[in-house]
Ligand SMILES: O=P(O)(O)OC[C@H]1O[C@](O)(COP(=O)(O)O)[C@@H](O)[C@@H]1O
Ligand SMILES: [Mg+2]
């Protein structure tokens with residue numbers, strides 16, 4: 001282990017001289033201050049109920065925000081005012097907010113991920129993506145976010161779970177830091193994570209089965225058939241309903257996460273937002289030797305055209321993500337197999 005704390009890690013990143021390294025490091029430090037405050041608020045328990053109440057109408061991200069979503073957004077935008085950040089885009093804001101026109105960075109953030117878990121005491125997160133500010137931040141504040149995910153300088157997420165953890169990449173590997181309340185700092189626990197290429201664990205919300213297209217149904221059916229089916233191995237399933245927490249599990253032990261598009265109204269492009277959920281997660285997963293696609297195309301190649309646009313998302317163990325892709329790109333594979341499995345599984349609609 002080369003560096004023991006997040007601070008030491010960021011110092012060595014700055015010393016490496018990568019473009020915008022200094023600005024990214026001080027921005028990450030400010031994100032940490034807000035996350036520690038938010039973690040403490042969540043842990044206070046007594047506030048729990050108040051923070052799970054809903055606030056107002058459907059937000060720009062497509063959900064009715066909870067009190068904690070709004071509180072988290074307020075904490076993070078305040079922290080970004082103390083960082084070299086020009087533009088702040090958030091799930092809770094319609095347009096990107098201009099903080100400092102002369103500053104070099106743009107940050108996209110999901111202040112509170114897994115909102116449906118707030119009142120059931122299950123892990124939730126904060127997801128962030130750091131980009132260079134570009135173009136005319138005053139005239140076109142959103143334009144800095146309309147670049148392929150490969151343009152990210154850094155990305156990460158905090159998990160507010162049994163531990164407060166930070167998963168981070170500044171473009172050279174994916175690393176984990178856990179907050180030590182005793183020391184008051186984040187201590188590095190994992191360095192250069194590597195996601196195993198194969199897996200026997202998938203994550204998808206099966207309640208949406210009848211709305212999926214044939215390729216997704218066949219992929220899940222084949223996993224569920226286990227040893228008796230074409231996969232010839234048993235599969236396990238997990239779904240935490242917080243993509244950050246599902247991503248943490250996959251970074252630790254492999255697996256594949258799927259939130260495909262489906263036939264429900266408004267879900268044609270799935271549920272996850274490209275700019276502040278799919279892009280940062282894909283950056284972290286790829287830096288850990290995994291893969292991330294929209295079922296077929298590499299997420300980090302996609303060019304966003306709207307701040308809150310959704311994208312189908314598949315990520316995790318590289319060979320499994322590729323297999324999901326083949327279920328979509330080789331329809332013959334589906335056609336020839338479908339008859340074989342006409343009485344497939346429990347779920348056949
Ligand atoms: O409720 P569903 O359909 O299972 O969806 C769960 C997914 O939605 C999300 O909660 C969306 O994120 P937000 O909570 O930030 O809106 C993901 O974290 C999660 O994977
Ligand atoms: Mg989210």
Ligand SMILES: [Mg+2]
Pocket residue numbers: 069091110111112113114115
């Ligand atoms: Mg959210």
